[in-house]
Amino acid sequence: MKNIKLIYKLFLLLAVVFVVSCDDSDDINDVVSQIDTGLDTNNTVFFNNDTDSADIYTGTNILNELNISAISELPTDTNVVFSVMFQDGTAAVEGTDYAVNDGIIASGAQEGAGSVVFYNVGDYEVSITGNDGASLNNTPSKLIYKVVPTVTFSIVWADSFYDYDMFYLDGFDASLTDVYTNGIPEGLTTLGYSGGISNMEAVTILSTDLVGETYLYLEDYYNDNASIDVTLTVAIEDGASTDFPIVMDMDKFAFKVEGTETDTGVTFTYEVL
C-alpha cells in the first residue's frame, strides 16, 4: 500500500503522543487525614452534666447533682468551688435562695460531683469559680437552673386494705392495664411514680413537665375493682390546692391535666376521667 511506511510512523507518533498526554493521576484531592498539629489543652475542670442543654429545669428543695470532670486524672484530691447567682446578674443568697456543696474529684480520678438545692423559684446561674488543684483551669461555661413551681398530686383513701399506685404519664393509651405485668406502653414516658403500701401516694412533677396533656394513671394493685372512694389533691407550689373525688373500680386513667405555658408560668385545666 502506498505510504504504508508513513502510516506506520504516524501510528507510532499517535501512540507516543497518547502516552505523553496520558494522565495517570485520578486527580483526587485527599485532604490530609492525619492531624499534625499539637494539642491545645491544659487540664481543665468542666461541667459533666448529662442533660440535653444547659437549661436544667428543677424544683425547689430538690437535690441537683453538679457533675464535674477533668481532662485527665488528678494527682491529688481536688476541691472545686461553685458560685450561684441569679441569671440576670443579681446576687443570690446562700441559705436563703440556695445551698451548695463543693465538688470533689478524688486523687487518681477524673470525675466528681457537688450539689445544689434551690429554695426559691427563679433562674439561677451556676459556675465553677475555683479549685485547689495544681495547674487546673476552670471552664467559663455555666449551667442555668430554671427553678419552677412544682405540682404535687396526692391520693388518699380510707382503707389501707386496698392498694392503689400512681403513675404520672405524658400521654394516654386506653389499652393500658396491669402495668406491673404489661409495662408502660411504648411511646409513653413516666413523669412520676409512687407505689407504696399505705393508703396514700404522692408524686411531685415540675410544672413545666405538665405543658400539654398529661395523665394520672392509677393501678389497682390487687385488682379489687371495689369502687372505693379516693380523694385526689392537686397542689401547686405556692398556689392553689384542689381536691377531686375519684372512684377506684379498676386500673384506669383517672385524671387529665392540660397545661398551657404563659409569660407568667404554666396554667392548668383539670378533668376527672
Added chain:
Amino acid sequence: MIKNYLVAMLLFFGFAQVVAQQQITGTVSDDTGPIPGASVVVKGTTTGTVTDFDGKYTIEAKNGDTLMFSYVGYDAKEVIVIGSVMNVILESGVALDEVVLVGSRRSGRTVLDSPVPIDVIDVQEVASLGAQTTVNEILNYVAPSFTSNAQTVSDGTDHVDPASLRGLGPDQVLVLINGKRRHKSSLVNVNGTVGTGTVGTDMNSIPSSAISKIEVLRDGAAAQYGSDAIAGVINIVLKKATNELTLNVNSGANISKHSEQYDEGGIDGEKFQIDANYGVDLGKNGGYINFTGSLENRGATNRSDSMGQPIFTMFDIAARNLGYDEAYNMNPGALASYVAGLDPTLQAVYDQGVANGDSYLDIIASDGATFEGDTSNPAPITEYELAQRGLTRDDFRMKIGQSKLRGGKFLMNMELPLDDAGSTVYAFGGISFRDGLGAGFYRRPAYTDGRGNQEALPNGFLPHIASKIIDKSLAAGIKGKIGDWDVDFSNTYGTNSFDFTIENTVNATLGTSSPREFEAGGFSFAQNTTNLDISKFYEDTFSGFNVAFGAEYRVENYQLIAGEEASWASYDVNGEIVTGSTPDADLVTSYFGNTVPGGAQVFPGYRPENEVNQNRNSYAGYVDLEADITEAFLLSTAFRYENYNDFGDTFNWKLASKYKFSDDFAVRAAYSTGFRAPDLHQIYFNATATQFVGGIPIEQGTFANNSRLAQLLEIPSLKEETSKNFSLGFTAKLPDLGLKFTVDGYIVNVEDRVGLTRSFGPIDAESQELFDNASATAAKFFTNGFDLDNKGVDLVISHTMALGKGNLTNNLSATFREVEVKNVKEILGEEILDETLKGYIEDAMPSTKLNLTNTYKCEKWNVMLRNVYFGAVNDPDFRGTATPVEYGAKVVTDLSASYDLMDNLKITAGANNLFDIYPDEVPFEDSQYGDQFIFSRRTSQFGFNGRYVFGRLTFTLK
C-alpha cells in the same frame, strides 16, 4: 524530543508534496460571462481557492488531479487536470443541494425537495473550524432547536450529556447511523437535571472524525422509523473516504476568569485529542473500507469557591485533642463545656447557645455566626479548627464543573459491491471506551449523621464517582436488486454499559476498617434490530412514484448489576450486616445520636434485590408511498404497525406534502402520529435503600413500575407515549442574492409522557397501610404521568457571496418554542410532578436560540465568527417559590481561523466563548451551598466553563 520528531515529520511530508506540483490557471464563467467568487478545489485535499472579479483563478495541482468547480445556483463540475490552463463553463441549476438519507425512502431526495425540515451539517467543515469536537457539542452550537450541555455532580449523567431537540426529551429523538437505528445508553437519568427520568442515546461514543455529515430531521417520523422519533430523527452518515489519511491533533483549555477557582483565573479543562481517519478501496467496483480512531483526554474544570459551609463542630475539636473514642464517650454537656473553655471565641459560641436555650448538641454542631462574608465574626468553630489543623477552606472545595474524561473510540465503515448490478455487502461498527471521573458532595466532618467518618478521616473527604462506559456496535447487511425491486436486509447490534467505581470514599458504618474504594454495580443495555426494506421507484407513474415497505424485528435486554456488599450494606458495631433483628444498641450512631448511613458514601451501590435482567421484543411492518404527483406537487404517506410483547401494539401514520410554486419557493406541511415505547430502563430500574424501624426493614427510593408498592398504589403498567405532530413551513431561494430560507412552524402534542415522579410517602391511615404492606416509607416511580404541548418556529437563512478574493457564507438559524406540561396525574391526591420537575421540562432550557455564523474563505485562509444567542431560562429549584429566579439571555461568541500551511497541512486556532461569558449566578447565597454552586447546577444555557481556547493541526496525506 516529541516536538522535534513532529517537526521532522511535517517537513518530510511537506517536501514530498512539493514535488510534481504545478500552477494551474484559468477562468470560470457561465453563458453570460466570468463568475467571481466561484470555488475551485483540488478534489480530496483542502487545497482550494476562489475566482477573482474577472473569474480568474490560480491553484497548485498536478496532472491527473481532479479540480472541482462550484458556485451557488450552478451545477458543480469536476475536471481532470491536463496541462496548466483549465477554463471552465458552469451551467445554472439547483446545485449544492445535499442529498439526504433521512425523511424519505426515495433515494436522491435533497434537502430542498424534502416535505419536512431537514438540516444537513457538514461535520468536517464544522469540526475543522470550531472548538467543538464531540457530536453533542457540534449539534448544540450548529443545529437549530438542539440543546445539550454537560452536567455536574450528577453521577453518571456527568459523562452523558442529556440532549434535546425542539425542547422535547432526550428520549424523544431517534438516532440513526447510516440510516440504521442506534442503540440507547444504559443509563437512565435519575438526578435533578434536565432530562431527568429519561434514557437518551449517547452520541458522544461516536468519533466526530468518522462522520461525513449529520442530517437532522425536525419532524415526527415514527410512522417511518418507529419508536422515539417524536421530536425528530438524527441520522449520522459515516465517512467513505479512501486513499486518504486525515490526522487531527487537537489541543485546548479553558482560560477564563473563573478557571481553577471562582474569581481567581487560570487554566483548567485541558483537552487533548488526536483523531485519525483512513480508508482503502475494496474491489474494483467502488467498494471501500474506512477506519477512524480517536483518543481523547479531557481535564476537569472547577468553578467553585472556598467552602463556605460549616466544616467542623465542637466534637471535632474534642476528638482532635482527646482522641475520637474519648470524645465520643463524653456527654454533650461535658464536651461543650470542655471545648468552650479552650478559647474565648468558642466560649462565645457556647454562651450564645445557652442564652438561646439551645441543646448541647445544637451548640456543639453550630458554627456560631454564619459565614457570609462577615469577616468581623466568621464561623468561629470552623475557623478555630482550621487554624489548629493548618488547613484552609480551599482544602474543602467541591469540584463543580466539567468532569475528567479519558477515552478511545474506533469506528469502521465499509461497502463491498458484489457485482455490477448493484449488489453490495456493507457493514459498520465500532467500539468506544470512556473513563470518566466526577465528584460528589464533600463529606465534611460537620455532618452530624457521621457520614464524614471522622474516626477514620478526621478532615472528611471528597468522594468521586468513576464511570467506565463501554459502547460496542456492529451493523451488517446486504442490498441489491431483486427484479426491479431494491432490497436491503440488515442486522444491527449495539450495546452500552456503565460500571461505577466509587473512589476516595468510605462506608461510614465500618469506621476505620472501611475500604476506600467500592465497586457499586452498573447497567447494561443491548439491542438487536433486524430490518428488511424493499422499495421500487416508478419513473413513469406521475412524475415519479416511490413505493417502499418493510419489516423490523427488535430484541432488547436491560440489566442492572449489583455492587459489592460493602458498597450497599449497613453494618452494625460488630461488623455484621444490619437486619431486622439487630438491636438498636448495636447500630452505628454518630455522636449526635443519628444512625450512620450505610453503603458507599455519595453513591450507595445497587443491592442484589435491585438486580434486573429483562428482555423485550417487538416487530413492525410499514408501508411508505411517495409520489411526485406533478413536478411541483409532492405527496407522501407512511403507515407503520408495531407490536411490543409487553405493552401491546400501536399504529401510526404520516401525511406530508410539498408544493413548489416555483424553482425558488415551496410550501410544505406534514401531519403525523407517533409513539415512544417506554424504555426497559424506565420499567425495571429500581434503587432502594433499607432502614430498620422497630426491627422492620423499610425501603425508600425509586421503585420499579412492576413493584408491589406500585401495584398497591394502583400505578398502571407503563405503556407507550403517543404524539400528534403538525408542521407547516416554506422554503425559498433568491439565487441572485445567494440566499436560501426555510421557515417551519410546528405543534407537537404528547400524551401519557413517561416521567419520574416526585417522592411520595403515606399521608393518611389508608395510605400508611399500603406503604406498610410494601415495607416502604418513601417512593418514586416511573409512570405515564402527564401530557406535553410543544410548539415553535424554526428559521434557517443561508447566504453566500463573493467578497474580495474570497467567499463569505452567512448562516442564521433561530428557534422559538414553548413547552407546557398539562394533565398531570396524581398519586395519593398529589400531582406526580412538583414545580421543580415541571421546571425541568418547561423552562430550564432556552425557549429562544439564535445562531449567526459567518465564514470567510479566501485562498489559504478560512475564518469563522459565530454568535449564538441563548434565551433566558428559569431555575427549577426556585419555581413555585416566592422568589422565582430567571437567568438572563446571553450571547456567546466563537472566533477561529485556519491557514493552509502546506497543501496537506492546516493549522487552526480560535476560541469558543471568546468574551468569557458566564450564565447569571445563583442570586441567593444560601442557595449556593457555601459558594460551591455559584452557577446553577439545575439549568445551564451553555455550560459554565467560560472561554475555551484551542489549536488544531490537520494533516491530510494521499
